Amino acid sequence: MKKKKAASLEEAVSHLRDGATVLIGGFGYGGVPEHLIEGICGRGLRNLTIVNNNAGTGHTGIARLLEEGCVGKIICSFPFAAESVVFKDMYEAGKVDLEVVPQGTLAERMRNAGAGLGGFLTPTGVGTEIAEGKPEIEVDGKRYILEKPLRADFALIKAYKVDPRGNLVYRKGARNFNPVMAMAADFTIAEAKEEVPLGGLDPEVIVTPSVFVDCYFVTG
Amino acid sequence: MSQIVKIPQKQLLGRDQIAKRLAADLQRDWVVNIGIGMPTATLPFVPAERDVVFHSENGLIGMGPPPTREEDIDRDLMSAGKGPVTLIPGGAFVHHADSFSLARGGRLDCAVLGAFQVAANGDLANWKVKGASSGNIGGAMDIAVGAKQVFAMMTHVAKNGEAKIVESLTYPPTALGVVTRVYTDMAVLSVTPEGFVLEEVAPGLTAAEVQAASAAELILPDTLRTIAA
Numbered sequence: 345m346k347k348k349k350a351a352s353l354e355e356a357v358s359h360l361r362d363g364a365t366v367l368i369g370g371f372g373y374g375g376v377p378e379h380l381i382e383g384i385c386g387r388g389l390r391n392l393t394i395v396n397n398n399a400g401t402g403h404t405g406i407a408r409l410l411e412e413g414c415v416g417k418i419i420c421s422f423p424f425a426a427e428s429v430v431f432k433d434m435y436e437a438g439k440v441d442l443e444v445v446p447q448g449t450l451a452e453r454m455r456n457a458g459a460g461l462g463g464f465l466t467p468t469g470v471g472t473e474i475a476e477g478k479p480e481i482e483v484d485g486k487r488y489i490l491e492k493p494l495r496a497d498f499a500l501i502k503a504y505k506v507d508p509r510g511n512l513v514y515r516k517g518a519r520n521f522n523p524v525m526a527m528a529a530d531f532t533i534a535e536a537k538e539e540v541p542l543g544g545l546d547p548e549v550i551v552t553p554s555v556f557v558d559c560y561f562v563t564g
Numbered sequence: 565m566s567q568i569v570k571i572p573q574k575q576l577l578g579r580d581q582i583a584k585r586l587a588a589d590l591q592r593d594w595v596v597n598i599g600i601g602m603p604t605a606t607l608p609f610v611p612a613e614r615d616v617v618f619h620s621e622n623g624l625i626g627m628g629p630p631p632t633r634e635e636d637i638d639r640d641l642m643s644a645g646k647g648p649v650t651l652i653p654g655g656a657f658v659h660h661a662d663s664f665s666l667a668r669g670g671r672l673d674c675a676v677l678g679a680f681q682v683a684a685n686g687d688l689a690n691w692k693v694k695g696a697s698s699g700n701i702g703g704a705m706d707i708a709v710g711a712k713q714v715f716a717m718m719t720h721v722a723k724n725g726e727a728k729i730v731e732s733l734t735y736p737p738t739a740l741g742v743v744t745r746v747y748t749d750m751a752v753l754s755v756t757p758e759g760f761v762l763e764e765v766a767p768g769l770t771a772a773e774v775q776a777a778s779a780a781e782l783i784l785p786d787t788l789r790t791i792a793a
Contacts, residue, residue: 371642374641374642421701421703423700424698444698446702446704446705446706447702448668451664454661455661466668467668467709468706470740471739472705472739517622517642520623521660522659
């Protein structure tokens with residue numbers, strides 16, 4: 345069996361490099377891989393593209409990566425939340441690029457990448473600024489725009505339980521973007537609260553199968 | 565160009581009064597998405613026995629009211645607006661791609677969304693103010709195009725006096741031709757192929773006053789009702 349368990353936080357995030365596109369799970373407080381983000385802070389990485397629903401909260405997590413100058417671009421659906429104080433200042437100063445994507449399109453672009461598809465037709469954004477520069481295609485009389493898959497170099501995700509193969513289950517609303525992000529990256533790193541022995545997860549309820557997980561770190 | 569309109573110098577409905585009126589139109593067994601901001605005020609006015617199933621974009625199907633005890637607040641159980649909620653018995657958790665599949669796929673009977681402007685053809689603007697370099701989309705574009713009905717909930721006129729009920733949008737659109745009804749602090753409007761129909765007015769207001777506060781023609785119904793506030 346392939347060894348996926350990282351002995352330390354440092355080991356778990358050791359592959360990350362300058363210029364990488366990094367998917368980071370979470371929505372609000374739930375499902376945020378706080379340990380993994382903390383693990384890449386202070387490493388002096390540069391020019392990362394970060395994909396998340398938001399653009400950082402307060403001064404920790406993604407906001408700290410921004411403050412440390414690690415981030416060149418953010419791809420998200422809701423950049424200007426009241427708590428996105430660091431991002432707002434940096435965006436206004438022209439220090440970080442932004443791509444705003446409708447939330448469902450963001451999720452589906454990642455699912456598409458994970459599913460090996462070349463894009464999808466969505467009614468979302470038809471007739472809006474989001475459609476600019478994208479082919480519009482009519483199917484059975486209904487208007488759609490072509491959206492492309494969003495593949496990344498890394499995904500940092502948070503799970504509730506992991507087994508030694510890397511199978512994952514989540515907890516309540518902390519599931520959110522994590523399963524689709526796990527699918528969409530070349531190298532997916534999960535942090536999990538608890539590790540269970542092989543066979544300890546009911547195969548009927550595993551949400552992310554181990555094939556999508558390359559490395560995991562148990563936070564306890 | 566945005567149009568400045570006349571706000572009547574009278575008592576208008578408060579947020580909870582608009583919410584109460586809107587909640588009365590959420591039907592039994594509907595699946596409903598409630599947007600962030602003003603729309604969240606509708607939740608307490610929907611009686612549990614009506615069994616409306618609330619969808620929250622972050623993967624909650626069957627979102628329940630906030631927990632009553634502080635110790636029951638769970639960071640993994642939050643609304644789209646990041647406030648603590650519960651899950652009703654028989655509720656389910658899904659990931660984001662599935663959450664938006666059900667939205668775009670037509671499983672929402674209704675979405676209640678805030679708005680900057682609503683046009684006479686049902687176009688909705690709620691993500692970006694005019695002239696801004698960017699804005700917040702969140703789930704609004706997917707939910708607005710997918711829901712069978714979109715109820716817009718907003719003040720009738722912007723704080724600066726700009727009309728929000730307009731003939732055609734001057735703000736960047738969120739979705740085209742989606743709004744079916746509008747609930748404001750002055751009136752209830754329906755969006756029809758002929759344009760806005762003024763269904764109900766707030767107590768103490770006249771149809772003429774609501775018309776003067778709108779930058780689109782309002783069609784008067786045979787009987788104009790007063791909102792039960």
